[in-house]
Amino acid sequence: MSVKQHRRLLVPVAAAAVMGLALAGCTGDIAAQTAEDTDCAAYTDYGTFEGSPEVTIGGTIQDDEADRLVKSWADFQACTGITVNYTGTKEFEAQIAVLAEGGSAPDIGIIPQPGLFNKLADAGFLKAAPAAVEANVDEWWSADWKGYGTAADGTFYAAPLMASVKGYVWYSPSEFKEKGYEIPTSLDEMMDLTAQIASDGTVPWCAGVGSGDATGWPGTDWVEDYVLRQAGAETYDKWVTHEIPFNDPAIVTAFNSVGDILKNPEYVNAGLGDVSSIISTEFGDAGLPVLDGTCALHHQASFYEGFWKNADGSDATVAPDGDVYAFLLPPAESGGEQAVTGGGELVSAFAESDEITAVLSYLSSDTWANNRVALKGVISANTGLDASLASSDILKQSVEILQDPNTVFRFDGSDLMPGAVGTDSFWKGIVSWLSGDDTQKVVDTIESSWPKS
Amino acid sequence: MTTADLLGKIIQVVAALAAFSLVIGLVLFLIDKAPKRGRDYWQLAFFLLPALILLAVGLIYPAFRTSLLAFSNSSGEWVGGENFVWMFTQPAALITLGNTVIWVVVVPILSTAIGLAYALFIDKSRGEKYFKALVFMPMAISFVGAGIIWRFVYDYKSGDSAQIGLLNQILVWFGAEPVQWLQTSPINTFLLIVVMIWIQTGFAMVICSAAIKGVPTEQIEAAQLDGTNPWQRFTNVTLPGIRGSLVVVITTISIATLKVFDIVRTMTAGNFDTSVIANEMYTQAFRAGEQGRGAALAIVLFLLVLPIVIYNVRVLRQQREIR
Amino acid sequence: MSDNVVDLPIPGTAKGKADSTAEVVGKASRVKRRLTSRTATAVALVIAVLWTLPTFGLFISSFRPAGLISTTGWWTIFQNPGFTLANYQEVLFSTSQSSPQLGAYFVNSLAIAIPATLFPLVIAAMAAYAFAWIKFKWSGALFVLIFALQIVPLQLALIPLLQMFTQFLRPGQIWIHELIPMIPEQGYLPVWIAHTIFALPLAIFLLHNFISEIPGEVIEAARVDGASHGQVFFRIVLPLAVPALASFAIFQFLWVWNDLLVALIFSGGTQDVAPLTQRLAELTGTRGQDWQRLTAAAFVSLVVPLIVFFSLQRYFVRGLLAGSTKG
Missing domain, CATH: 1.10.3720.10 (MetI-like)
Incomplete structure (x- = not known):
């Protein structure tokens, strides 16, 4: 190559480099927070570390929520001298096993579902929880929650972190008031309400299970909620652990009860089309017709609070007297026990060191739970959490449900099943069911996909 | 990012490029200074070794391990052919296989044909660069971006509300009912194929264009003097001249098509009879954590490539014989 | 490979005749060439438009507010005007500690x-x-x-x-x-x-x-x-x-x-x-x-x-x- 050609090649490279530098110019050096300007009283138990050791954490939480997470340990870092480096990606779930097997997992993983946790624990990638962490969990969490962090071999590996409550039904308080609708206290009452709304001339429900490559999951939440309420916690546990097959009559009943709503053309899909439009509607858009009154009821977890946006892009008010609010999907019988499904993260370590232990114990403490919840947007099932810190009415209500000793809490079932079912055939089954396949065929197909071992 | 970080990054890149040039320079120097006896073999070794070592470590060894995985379950126990039995007994197996075949036949042919025609038609035209850039752009847009682009084409809203998908809007303008494109089999498979063709045409066009420019101008001029028409010049001069490149383009696109899963995964998630083998492989190996099933599917993919490999071997033989 | 039939000289033709045919062929092919090049250009244009249109839709959408993007088609930009740089602003400048x-x-x-x-x-x-x-x-x-x-x-x-x-x-x-x-x-x-x-x-x-x-x-x-x-x-x-x-x-x-x-x-x-x-x-x-x-x-x-x-x-x-x- 001649010199001239070399120069030609350099021009684009240089141009690109200059562009990068120009953008890099917007970057700044952020001054680190120091121990002097922080109240360290709450952090003395964790000790202080010389030479600022680094602890890496990986997880699925990102963007604004990741910011709040990072902020939740800012004081801890300043007081203990530990540097916590958090990296959040959507791909975490798919990649953590690869990283662990390849020997380059982060020190700590925030694992978003128990199914994945069990897989990692069984493969021997996780380190048993330090004594301090176990003590924290015994003190602040219910036995159910501790159980989710315990592997099949009985070793306790992971403390819970945050939590969410599923199975809310969103409605418009003003519409309910105007038309005299009552919040139902049993599933039958909810069907009566549905029929009443339909006879008043409104299509009662709006739903959408579209979610890109995870299309179908909002439908699995429906089925799980019904299994837990109709068949009870014991059957639910057997179902997710495959002690009873997926095509058990109890599951078929739950599917059919959900179908009474979702597959009834008179009850769905308000403002969005016919039954099949449930599949093509993004779950994020599906609830929005509640705001303009074309739809009366929408089933979705507590996180949906952040999705309510008016047509002009402004946030809608979520409150008992606001634009939209939610009630928990009622128990099967009026006055029956309060059973809820939900989700949450589990925190476990892939490596061992004193600073990792310190970080783990902090994350499992009530101090952390209160710090994080005070930063808004999330809640935790930590019983040491002050419910009044929760940033909205829905979240306050969720904390109370989680902390109520009478509540039966069960993890989202698809998160507990093997990946081949919970993140594949169950989702696909929901899609084919909504596009017209009958219940028996769908549950049989899902059952046949359950891995043998 | 601090200034020190930036400096560190620049040092890394510059040092790496310098070290690389040094190594290559050294290799070429050694090639020239190789002992006279068996010199050809030394030279051969130096030319080939860097690539061979990297491939052995990074692809051949992993491929070998994968084939072993195909005979075990997710906890690593030996299960013999169970994964293969599973693969062919699941209800949608035949549809998935059939779809894969449709993809691998339609995509390479259409994208190469369109890419070649476009490259020919705009060759030597004014603003060739910009014309090329237009067709190249789909390649350069990330899959995430492409997913949204096609959502604005295939999206469905029920009759009375405003459409945001162009295709349905066109139907509505003509007074027809909107269609749920991606849920209607079998047209949905072809609509997904359109996306792949849209992306791969850019590849075909760039390679064909480079090849067309390699056809000696004298030959074309000579044919022109002979009074041939453009079609004859194309079939008699240009086509033989770029035949090798065409084989390369078709082969490359075929393999890329067999491997592609992003389009199916993001647009239909394999529902409504649109799944292809690569999508099943990705789902099983990474979503479901069933490495064994994933590996078994990977082996089937490999078998599907064999006909393409055999065809290329024949072309290669012909080439060598001509020389 | 195709054989070069057209390139073969036709044996036994008189020189003068050959010249005149060449002229005729030349003229005819020039006309034909212009025509083919016109069709070629048209086809190229059609391909260019078809390939660019979807991307163009995305480009228009990138300047529209979120609410409008998901409720109205990008081609209705004139009926539903709304121009915003917010999407770009968020992509380019939104920052956070993490x-x-x-x-x-x-x-x-x-x-x-x-x-x-x-x-x-x-x-x-x-x-x-x-x-x-x-x-x-x-x-x-x-x-x-x-x-x-x-x-x-x-x-x-x-x-x-x-x-x-x-x-x-x-x-x-x-x-x-x-x-x-x-x-x-x-x-x-x-x-x-x-x-x-x-x-x-x-x-x-x-x-x-x-x-x-x-x-x-x-x-x-x-x-x-x-x-x-x-x-x-x-x-x-x-x-x-x-x-x-x-x-x-x-x-x-x-x-x-x-x-x-x-x-x-x-x-x-x-x-x-x-x-x-x-x-x-x-x-x-x-x-x-x-x-x-x-x-x-x-x-x-x-x-x-x-x-x-x-x-x-x-x-x-x-x-x-x-x-x-x-x-």
Whole structure:
């Protein structure tokens, strides 16, 4: 190559480099927070570390929520001298096993579902929880929650972190008031309400299970909620652990009860089309017709609070007297026990060191739970959490449900099943069911996909 | 990012490029200074070794391990052919296989044909660069971006509300009912194929264009003097001249098509009879954590490539014989 | 291959007659040529429009507010006016502690893509030369094996490679980090090597085709003059293969630029190494509720590959082989 050609090649490279530098110019050096300007009283138990050791954490939480997470340990870092480096990606779930097997997992993983946790624990990638962490969990969490962090071999590996409550039904308080609708206290009452709304001339429900490559999951939440309420916690546990097959009559009943709503053309899909439009509607858009009154009821977890946006892009008010609010999907019988499904993260370590232990114990403490919840947007099932810190009415209500000793809490079932079912055939089954396949065929197909071992 | 970080990054890149040039320079120097006896073999070794070592470590060894995985379950126990039995007994197996075949036949042919025609038609035209850039752009847009682009084409809203998908809007303008494109089999498979063709045409066009420019101008001029028409010049001069490149383009696109899963995964998630083998492989190996099933599917993919490999071997033989 | 019927002189025709026919044919073909070139242009235009229209829709959408994007079609922009730079603003300037300014990611993407384009280019060109012009036993079989490796799914090769990097490469990286503290432990090196390996089968296959089509006389002549393979490679083969090198460079650059998987696995996803794609994936929010930002993100990340495309265009030159063959 001649010199001239070399120069030609350099021009684009240089141009690109200059562009990068120009953008890099917007970057700044952020001054680190120091121990002097922080109240360290709450952090003395964790000790202080010389030479600022680094602890890496990986997880699925990102963007604004990741910011709040990072902020939740800012004081801890300043007081203990530990540097916590958090990296959040959507791909975490798919990649953590690869990283662990390849020997380059982060020190700590925030694992978003128990199914994945069990897989990692069984493969021997996780380190048993330090004594301090176990003590924290015994003190602040219910036995159910501790159980989710315990592997099949009985070793306790992971403390819970945050939590969410599923199975809310969103409605418009003003519409309910105007038309005299009552919040139902049993599933039958909810069907009566549905029929009443339909006879008043409104299509009662709006739903959408579209979610890109995870299309179908909002439908699995429906089925799980019904299994837990109709068949009870014991059957639910057997179902997710495959002690009873997926095509058990109890599951078929739950599917059919959900179908009474979702597959009834008179009850769905308000403002969005016919039954099949449930599949093509993004779950994020599906609830929005509640705001303009074309739809009366929408089933979705507590996180949906952040999705309510008016047509002009402004946030809608979520409150008992606001634009939209939610009630928990009622128990099967009026006055029956309060059973809820939900989700949450589990925190476990892939490596061992004193600073990792310190970080783990902090994350499992009530101090952390209160710090994080005070930063808004999330809640935790930590019983040491002050419910009044929760940033909205829905979240306050969720904390109370989680902390109520009478509540039966069960993890989202698809998160507990093997990946081949919970993140594949169950989702696909929901899609084919909504596009017209009958219940028996769908549950049989899902059952046949359950891995043998 | 601090200034020190930036400096560190620049040092890394510059040092790496310098070290690389040094190594290559050294290799070429050694090639020239190789002992006279068996010199050809030394030279051969130096030319080939860097690539061979990297491939052995990074692809051949992993491929070998994968084939072993195909005979075990997710906890690593030996299960013999169970994964293969599973693969062919699941209800949608035949549809998935059939779809894969449709993809691998339609995509390479259409994208190469369109890419070649476009490259020919705009060759030597004014603003060739910009014309090329237009067709190249789909390649350069990330899959995430492409997913949204096609959502604005295939999206469905029920009759009375405003459409945001162009295709349905066109139907509505003509007074027809909107269609749920991606849920209607079998047209949905072809609509997904359109996306792949849209992306791969850019590849075909760039390679064909480079090849067309390699056809000696004298030959074309000579044919022109002979009074041939453009079609004859194309079939008699240009086509033989770029035949090798065409084989390369078709082969490359075929393999890329067999491997592609992003389009199916993001647009239909394999529902409504649109799944292809690569999508099943990705789902099983990474979503479901069933490495064994994933590996078994990977082996089937490999078998599907064999006909393409055999065809290329024949072309290669012909080439060598001509020389 | 088709036989050259038209090129054959027709025996037994009078010279004068032949001349006049040639004239007629000439005129007719000129008219025909203009016509064909007109149809050709029209077809090219149609393809260009069809291929650009979907992207154009995204481009319009990237300037529309989120609410309008998901309720009205982009072609109704005049009936439903609403222009906003918010999408771009969020993509370019929104920052947070956990994910710093876009600049850092831009630098990382460039730092990953430039070496990860040049390394496989050079290594593959050398290998392709050996396969094309050095005769050795098993060369055909070896070439076919390498070419068949294209099908190995990237995802299934990750774990073994990562294990090897952790074992053998990591100590070296730590040593470099201690020597020059500015270079983080998690450097770009594993990402470069991984991209290079994954690019090689296609690169060798692609370049081999072009390099083997260089007329044999050129290389034989040089070899007879006493040039070594090294000299032939540098002085003759590389310059003649420039269009092929440029086209492969364009694609390799943009594959690396748009890659997320390899970068995440081999860089550990830390801010020291994470590419632009990681930031863009993050922008959609934890539950994908802010997907409208991706409309702008797609164009932000498109800029650099387009620059590369345009600047490498100059290497698509005609007639490099001119004079080397008799035609």
